[in-house]
Amino acid sequence: MRFHGQLNVDFSELCTNLVPFPALNLVSSSMAPFPARATRAGSSHGAASAEELFIAACSPRNALVSIPRSVSAAAHSVAVGFLARGEGFPVSTLESNIQRSVGLRAAKGYGTPNLWAPRAASAPIKLVQWNLDGVKSGLTDAPCAYAARAVTVLNNTTGVAAPLRRVRDDFRKLYHMKAHLHHYTDILSGDAIVGAGAMDTALESLSCTIDAYEGAQDLGT
Secondary structure, three states: OOOOOOOHHHHHHHHHHOOOOOOOOOHHHHHHOOOOHHHHHHHHHHHHHHHHHHHHHHHHHHHHHOOOHHHHHOEOOOOOEEEEEEEOOOHHHHHHHHHHHHHHEEEOOOOOOHHHHEEOOOOOOOOOHHHOOOOOOOOEOOOOOOOOOOEEEEHHHEEHHHHHHHHHHHHHHHHHOOOOOHHHHHHHHHOOOOOOOOOHHHHHHHHHHHHHHHOOOOOOO
8 A cells, every 4th residue: 555655665665675684574663753642742743843753753762662772772773664754754854864863874976876874873773784775765745643744663673682582581481380381282282283382483483583683783794
């Protein structure tokens, strides 16, 4: 599905651009204005500038996945997407805010391709060195349901390993005690495809995903 806009995108494009490897396929999202806050505030968010929306959308406070600030500050993104909705987002404004958000500038020269060059180390989103051009942008004139203008950030960040570790630790505690396990084994034991070892397989898969994200920053070095 596509809305009208200069840089409209669909889900297939997002999957292609934001998932560089099959193991790195967990994309977390954040948005501004945040729906619940925007609803309480009424239409006041419609007056927010593009820069304010981008700053808020890049903030851990507006993220839908809880990643500690200390982890988020040190994390790197293997790819990131910026989706702007509503009127008043010229392409030049979109590009300048994206460049500020990822701390990179477009390096253009005669006879050379457009490249991303390092600019600011204090940017809220830091891309891994092996994928500095891993930025996807989208722009549509159609506003969202709760605000006249909004920005959504889709971030494939190494910081997601932190909440995954919490899930794995909690799972291991219950699995060690076999707590609640019978609810699942009674069903899975008779499944010819999944089988009774589904819990061990799931734990191994989760650990592989955590390892992939923890090692993503050092790929190619």
